[in-house]
Amino acid sequence: MRRSGSRIVVAASLVAAATAPAWVWNPYHLHTLIMAGIFAVLALSLNLLLGYTGQLSLGHAAFFGIGAYASGLLTVKLEWSPWIGLVVAIALPALAGWVIGRLALKIRGAYFVLLTISFAGVVSLVSVNWMELTNGPLGLPGVPPLELALPWLGEVSLRTKSAYYYVVVAAVALCYLVCLGLVRSRVGRALVALRENETLAESVGINVTHYLVLATVVSAAMAGLGGGLYAHYTRFVSPEVFLFTYTVTMVIMVVAGGKGTLAGPVLGAVLFTALPEVLRAATSWQWQMLLYGVLLVIVLFFLPQGIVPAVQRRR
């Protein structure tokens, strides 16, 4: 009974997600859903490291920000196609992830956290101070929207919220499938082995460094995709994309949703993007963040493993 019940819930959520622009009339609500989708990409990305390899990256906003700036700069300054911008928004953070992964050769736990924080700090300072390239704190306005050239229909603008919503949903689906593919193979088991017992993993022949670098690269690429999507959606990139808040929000989504599960980060992203908006509507601003904190503490107190593992256990 329970199992079929949860299947119905999942199927209903998928149908709701696929048809949302048809019945979400309020553009602000649709905006919230688009942001939830972008955060779902980021949370899936962070979960690959935090949930599977067990390494906490507290500089994840750096990959997000590099992606946003890469696509923003290429399309604004060089007037490249936004699609090429998106590809670079994936590739450049992936390269940065590779460097971080190699540097983290023997660094784990708290030291890995510090390394990622420092990296984010450095990148953020560059974005503020390299005025000629990034425009500094003024930011980069006028990032072009995505356009789609179809063979018979001609140019289709993805400028509208409902069109962009589907772009974001496609990105979430892609990232979800990448995570699913990795997790359900020996690659995923190697990542988990690194989390569970690194010494034993090495002793049965798992090249731990290789898999940590792989996870960091894939995770950074996904976060970069999220950044690129964000840049072409808000059409504006500023050093704010490197804010620590973004990283903290990702961590909250992953941990509350259920780290080391596939559905957890997506659920966490939707809930914790919607929650501030719901609180904004329901209470005055003084109470908003306080209530957010209290609710978060309650969730983690009663469901320390996160929401998805708790639901799975009850089945």
Place this chain on the structure above:
Amino acid sequence: MILEVRDLAVRFGGVTAVGGVSFGVAAGTVTSLIGPNGAGKTTAFNVITGFQRPTAGGVMHDGTTITGWRPHRIAARGLVRTFQKTSLFPGLSVHENVLTGLHLRGRVGFVAALLRRGRVGAEERALDDEAERVIGFVGLGARRETLASALPYGEQRLLELAVALAARPRLLLLDEPGSGMTISEKSALAALIQRVRDDGITVFLVEHDMRLVMGISDRVLVLNYGRLIADGSVTEVQRDPEVIRAYLGTGATRERA
């Protein structure tokens, strides 16, 4: 000799853990390394399996020098170890533990995992069957879905053995596999180790339990204070005066006391 250790020395600052030891392990045997606590047995194991760099000397496997190689490369050559302190993937089930141990038998990499799901499916089925066989071999069939951390101690030690066997060793290094086991568990373990050897896997064993060692070993090496003091069959080693001294102390000291 499947394994040869030459003039191996490991010093931590001023402390000599292993001081110039040479020995070999013959293929197809059960060879035991014994000695009092602190004799350097585990340090020798750590060097052989790549977890510790030696200060001097070398390790050869089948004629290839493997000194200083990373542990996963040594494992890929067929030298697989277990650990003195229970070492498992605690948050995974028995089945998942063994599947993880089967890593070297899989081929799927990043690209295949994403794009060749058919190949992944075939590999997963093959690995599942293999995991089933290994779990059955150590007798944990009834515990398939139990979390490793929830197993009783004796079964945790069997699971460690299963994870190591999954990595398809040619030389299996067991670091005190019987510690903490009951007497009946130990005799089951002894039978299991002999079956492993009969399957063609050379076993190199560090163990404190003399009954276990003397019951299954083809050859015994004795370390004391980082030096090899005896090397021979069970009966030879048992009669060796220096071994007796190392284990019981000298008579003279006792008389004086």
